[in-house]
Amino acid sequence: MHCPFCRHSDSRVVDSRTADDGTLIRRRRQCPSCSRRFTTVETASLMVIKRSGVTEPFSRDKVIAGVRKACQGRPVTEDALALLGQRVEEAVRATGSAELSTHDVGLAILGPLRELDLVAYLRFASVYRAFESLEDFESAVAELRDGFAEGPPAQRRDDGADQASADKT
Numbered sequence: 001m002h003c004p005f006c007r008h009s010d011s012r013v014v015d016s017r018t019a020d021d022g023t024l025i026r027r028r029r030q031c032p033s034c035s036r037r038f039t040t041v042e043t044a045s046l047m048v049i050k051r052s053g054v055t056e057p058f059s060r061d062k063v064i065a066g067v068r069k070a071c072q073g074r075p076v077t078e079d080a081l082a083l084l085g086q087r088v089e090e091a092v093r094a095t096g097s098a099e100l101s102t103h104d105v106g107l108a109i110l111g112p113l114r115e116l117d118l119v120a121y122l123r124f125a126s127v128y129r130a131f132e133s134l135e136d137f138e139s140a141v142a143e144l145r146d147g148f149a150e151g152p153p154a155q156r157r158d159d160g161a162d163q164a165s166a167d168k169t
């Protein structure tokens with residue numbers, strides 16, 4: 001690692017610590033030539049293959065930006081979005097593959113988003129699954145209803161009820 005200040009070809013690690021639940025390591029480095037310090041961040045390489053065939057590094061920020069769009073006007077906080085981004089990244093990294101499709105990333109978003117906000121979930125799903133008709137939308141809503149009917153954890157059912165009553169007021 002070159003020193004970003006004087007381009008010296010070597011640097012010494014003075015501190016390293018994991019961050020973000022272990023998905024990245026920050027190293028504090030010092031240049032032996034100019035003595036200045038800088039930080040490097042190390043993460044496992046994770047590439048996303050877009051529909052066009054172009055690959056780009058996985059970006060949690062892009063996930064959050066996409067979800068934020070679906071959450072417009074919904075009672076979803078930035079903290080909740082950040083947490084969702086983290087959960088999505090953990091989920092896609094847990095697959096162990098170094099390359100994912102945008103479809104895989106979308107799938108990983110659906111679960112946590114459904115727990116976060118049902119309306120945002122439907123909005124996101126309608127784009128992600130390219131709903132073309134009202135029927136597509138209705139069947140997605142029916143899926144959601146079935147999911148609740150099948151007996152999700154009691155706590156989640158309570159959350160759903162709270163949300164429903166909050167929407168009416």
Ligand SMILES: [Zn+2]
Nearest residue numbers: 003006031034
């Ligand atoms: Zn230097």
